[in-house]
Amino acid sequence: MRVETADLADVLVFRPEPFRDERGLFTRTFDARILDNALAGKTSGGSPVRAVDFIQDSQSRSVLGVIRGMHGRSGRGEAKLVRCAHGAVHDVLVDIRRDSPTFGMQQAFTLDDVDFAHLYVPRGFLHGFQALTPTADVCYRIDREHDPAEDVAVAYDDPDLGIVWPMPVSMVSVRDATAGGWSQLLESL
Incomplete structure (x- = not known):
């Protein structure tokens, strides 16, 4: 598994190297030793994150054009590993x-x-994605229990963020459609 840095500070991209043959493929989607080595010396939200800290796995399924986001956590934040198990997303x-x-x-x-790349997202980030295929399954591994009281969100189409989504939006949740703007989030940070 290759580990690459991203343009954003502390974000890492893990690129598995699947074994493919006439039967299909086999790939490792998580390796605690590789994660720990990649994160050695990095901090997120003031404390180091290790593989053992990831305590909850979740999965979402979205249909073509759906946007989920932009979501984050206040307080201590939330580190996560994100990957697309089926289909494709613009993350x-x-x-x-x-x-x-x-x-x-x-x-x-x-x-x-296809590539099975997944992201290490440190604490202190907004995250969202758009489904690029008829269905897309996204898996999240997070480092603390979800606390709805700490949810923060910014509208996916907030002009101050200016996120360019690759296709027309087919659907968003009521929460995402009514999320506040970037300037409101900045006031609360």
Whole structure:
């Protein structure tokens, strides 16, 4: 598994190297030793994150054009590993860590079931994605229990963020359609 750095500070991209033959393929989607080695010396939200810290796995299924995001956590934040197990998504991160050299910057990634790349998203980021295929399953591994009281969201179409989504939006949740703007989030940070 190769590990690459992203343009956003502390974000890592893990690229598995699937074994393919006439039967199909086999790939490793998580390796604690590789994750720990890649994160050695990095901090997120003031404390180191290790493989053992990831305590909850979740999965979402979205249909073509759906956007989920832009979501984050207040308080101590939430580190996560994100991958697309089926289909493909346009995945977007926005750095909301005021002390980060990439504060306010965004970066997009394609996650799919061909390359199996997945992201390490440190604490202090907004995250969202758009489904690029008829169905897309996204898997999340997070480092703390979900606390709805700490949910923060910014509208996926907020002009201050100016996120460019690759296709027309087919659907968003009521929560995402009514999320506040970037300027409101900045006031609360």
